[in-house]
Amino acid sequence: MKESGRLIYKYLRHDKKFPHVWCPGCGIGILLGGLIRAIDRLGYEKDEVVLVSGIGCTGRLPVYVDFNTLHTTHGRAVTFATGVKLANPNLKVIVVMGDGDAVAIGGNHFIHAARRNIDLTAIIMNNAVYGMTGGQTSPTTPYGMKTTTAVYRNVEHAFRISELAVTAGAVFVGRGTVYHARLLDQLIEKALVKPGFGVVEVVGHCHTQYGKLNRLGSAVDMMRMQKGDAVTVEKASKLAPEALEGKVIIGVLMDKELPVYQEQYEKVRARAKGTVLVEDQ
Amino acid sequence: MEAVTEKRGREILLQGNEAVAEGALAAGCRFFAGYPITPATEISEVLSVKLPELDGTFIQMEDEIASMGAIIGASLAGVKSMTATSGPGFSLMQENIGFACMAEVPCVVVNVMRGGPSTGLPTFPSQGDVMQARWGTHGDHPIVVLTPATVRGCFDITVMAFNFSEKYRTPVIVLIDEVVGHMREKILLPPTEEVRVFDRIQPTVPPEWYIPYEDNATGVPPMGIFGSGYRYHVTGLTHDVRGFPTQRPDEIDPFMRRLFRKIVQHFGDLQVGEAFLIEDAQIAVIAYGAVARSAKRAVKEARARGIRAGLFQLVTLWPFMRKAVEGIASQARVLIVPEMNLGQISREVKRVNEGKASVVTLNRVDGDLITPDEILEKIMEASR
Numbered sequence: 001m002k003e004s005g006r007l008i009y010k011y012l013r014h015d016k017k018f019p020h021v022w023c024p025g026c027g028i029g030i031l032l033g034g035l036i037r038a039i040d041r042l043g044y045e046k047d048e049v050v051l052v053s054g055i056g057c058t059g060r061l062p063v064y065v066d067f068n069t070l071h072t073t074h075g076r077a078v079t080f081a082t083g084v085k086l087a088n089p090n091l092k093v094i095v096v097m098g099d100g101d102a103v104a105i106g107g108n109h110f111i112h113a114a115r116r117n118i119d120l121t122a123i124i125m126n127n128a129v130y131g132m133t134g135g136q137t138s139p140t141t142p143y144g145m146k147t148t149t150a151v152y153r154n155v156e157h158a159f160r161i162s163e164l165a166v167t168a169g170a171v172f173v174g175r176g177t178v179y180h181a182r183l184l185d186q187l188i189e190k191a192l193v194k195p196g197f198g199v200v201e202v203v204g205h206c207h208t209q210y211g212k213l214n215r216l217g218s219a220v221d222m223m224r225m226q227k228g229d230a231v232t233v234e235k236a237s238k239l240a241p242e243a244l245e246g247k248v249i250i251g252v253l254m255d256k257e258l259p260v261y262q263e264q265y266e267k268v269r270a271r272a273k274g275t276v277l278v279e280d281q
Numbered sequence: 282m283e284a285v286t287e288k289r290g291r292e293i294l295l296q297g298n299e300a301v302a303e304g305a306l307a308a309g310c311r312f313f314a315g316y317p318i319t320p321a322t323e324i325s326e327v328l329s330v331k332l333p334e335l336d337g338t339f340i341q342m343e344d345e346i347a348s349m350g351a352i353i354g355a356s357l358a359g360v361k362s363m364t365a366t367s368g369p370g371f372s373l374m375q376e377n378i379g380f381a382c383m384a385e386v387p388c389v390v391v392n393v394m395r396g397g398p399s400t401g402l403p404t405f406p407s408q409g410d411v412m413q414a415r416w417g418t419h420g421d422h423p424i425v426v427l428t429p430a431t432v433r434g435c436f437d438i439t440v441m442a443f444n445f446s447e448k449y450r451t452p453v454i455v456l457i458d459e460v461v462g463h464m465r466e467k468i469l470l471p472p473t474e475e476v477r478v479f480d481r482i483q484p485t486v487p488p489e490w491y492i493p494y495e496d497n498a499t500g501v502p503p504m505g506i507f508g509s510g511y512r513y514h515v516t517g518l519t520h521d522v523r524g525f526p527t528q529r530p531d532e533i534d535p536f537m538r539r540l541f542r543k544i545v546q547h548f549g550d551l552q553v554g555e556a557f558l559i560e561d562a563q564i565a566v567i568a569y570g571a572v573a574r575s576a577k578r579a580v581k582e583a584r585a586r587g588i589r590a591g592l593f594q595l596v597t598l599w600p601f602m603r604k605a606v607e608g609i610a611s612q613a614r615v616l617i618v619p620e621m622n623l624g625q626i627s628r629e630v631k632r633v634n635e636g637k638a639s640v641v642t643l644n645r646v647d648g649d650l651i652t653p654d655e656i657l658e659k660i661m662e663a664s665r
């Protein structure tokens with residue numbers, strides 16, 4: 001408790017008018033806690049951290065923390081973050097998005113940032129629904145579930161955000177849940193230290209909209225489901241695909257080395273100035 | 282506009298779009314994000330070569346929405362930034378242009394206009410985006426829009442666009458028609474040290490005292506740069522003086538009024554035009570962009586025939602040059618407004634004219650430039 005008091009004092013904005021916008025029991029707070037703990041462990045200076053978000057319940061996260069914070073337009077957080085990072089590569093740029101933000105309206109930006117390997121950390125709260133606008137279908141809403149725009153049940157199939165990130169070329173991809181808070185802390189920390197485009201998908205819950213519509217119970221009930229559905233990467237590798245049906249694989253899904261965009265761009269600058277690089281000879 | 286009179290600098294044959302790129306570099310632009318589109322592509326191509334030479338950054342984004350987001354991000358991190366596009370891309374940029382207005386982030390957006398709507402006429406000139414530049418993004422907002430008529434103008438006005446954007450913390454839009462963008466002229470580029478460059482004012486108070494959106498006499502708060510020690514919140518939500526979202530009428534109203542006041546208060550500085558034989562003109566042509574060139578020829582011809590014609594070339598399109606046009610309207614008998622659209626600026630002229638002079642429109646939307654002869658004909662008609 002003493003530790004969390006210190007973190008709250010150090011990282012939360014005291015001139016910001018609390019209370020926050022989130023419903024009691026929402027998992028976004030756990031994500032915020034995990035992020036702050038990871039940053040504190042890594043010893044980043046507050047001045048060097050830029051926290052960028054899009055629009056949604058998740059997008060409201062940066063306003064509460066004492067970093068350089070940038071609350072952009074819906075889906076476009078990664079593009080703003082790209083500009084910040086390339087303009088000042090010394091900054092630690094972290095992007096926080098909702099599922100709609102990251103893979104519906106912002107899906108194109110997300111995959112291209114992964115492909116370019118821009119040195120950003122993208123943290124995505126996947127609550128399978130549009131929380132802020134009142135529980136509409138998102139690209140991660142599972143087939144057959146109800147939302148306020150799919151009262152006759154969703155007939156589309158869900159994106160799997162982490163697998164999408166892996167395919168798009170992200171060098172680090174981890175998936176955790178709000179329930180597995182300790183794992184989440186570790187994944188965020190790993191993604192932060194990883195040079196290049198790192199992704200952490202956080203499986204969360206929106207008990208007030210999605211949970212209510214689908215009679216999934218309270219926040220606690222939904223967190224129990226996260227526990228029940230989760231299979232670690234290690235375990236999953238030993239299971240047959242059928243056994244993984246409906247399961248959520250958690251842990252590190254990808255961790256590889258690739259030169260980051262900024263390093264590559266230094267080659268462009270060198271060539272522009274007439275330097276003949278070894279690889280060009 | 283400042284004309285450089287002394288014969289110094291670099292004399293080169295340049296295209297309008299290339300001159301835009303040169304102007305951007307001279308103004309200190311070191312970040313460009315864009316997506317290829319005719320007839321604006323040359324701006325990207327030139328900057329992709331020159332920016333890395335200067336340790337700047339060029340990036341081709343996945344679309345124009347991303348380009349606009351990236352330049353706002355780069356500007357917040359302290360680097361002067363620009364993007365360039367044409368109609369379809371300009372439409373995609375609108376939401377984030379509004380963000381730059383709201384969060385007061387300096388940046389320059391060049392739109393080399395082609396015929397529209399939609400994909401329209403990719404390789405033909407138009408001036409169809411004048412109103413879009415003014416009102417393209419949603420919500421009540423001020424904006425600054427400039428338009429050059431010559432290749433040298435492309436250079437000067439791009440510099441001016443950066444200076445205004447930095448001075449007033451606002452996106453500035455440069456509208457160019459395809460004719461000017463692709464025209465080649467031999468011009469004298471001023472030596473870099475003679476280009477007047479304005480950099481944004483940054484806070485000097487201790488970071489704990491910094492109130493990022495606090496009003497002052499100029500209406501333009503000093504801008505903290507990400508990473509410089511001034512940590513604050515930037516949002517597209519309507520915010521209080523600290524940058525935090527607000528829903529309080531007593532905070533919303535002063536914010537909105539300041540956004541407008543910081544532009545209105547500086548009308549004198551922002552309004553740029555060029556008068557040609559206007560002092561005693563009975564028939565005044567009000568034109569902009571490539572059409573102003575045709576108009577100049579027509580006015581010369583008319584003068585040769587003894588007609589008191591004159592030209593006022595609008596460089597600043599928005600905020601509209603009310604004072605200057607009012608003055609001309611109360612002196613001239615006829616105002617002729619030729620434009621490559623079906624009457625976007627003529628509506629503004631009629632509005633400020635208030636019935637003083639008679640306003641004659643001359644419009645073309647067939648993808649061709651309005652010729653000097655067409656304007657001369659209108660002048661002759663009016664002189665009868």
Ligand SMILES: Cc1ncc(C[n+]2csc(CCOP(=O)(O)OP(=O)(O)O)c2C)c(N)n1
Nearest residue numbers: 055056057058074098099100101130131132
């Ligand atoms: C261009 C645009 N379209 C739509 C909206 C409305 N909108 C706000 S938040 C949101 C979806 C939020 O869902 P998600 O990204 O999953 O975030 P969550 O609220 O669930 O955290 C939408 C559609 C918007 N702000 N901007």
Ligand code: SF4
Nearest residue numbers: 022023026057131206
């Ligand atoms: S609406 Fe849902 S996602 Fe938003 S704060 Fe409430 S519980 Fe969380």
Ligand SMILES: [Mg+2]
Nearest residue numbers: 098099129131
């Ligand atoms: Mg969501």
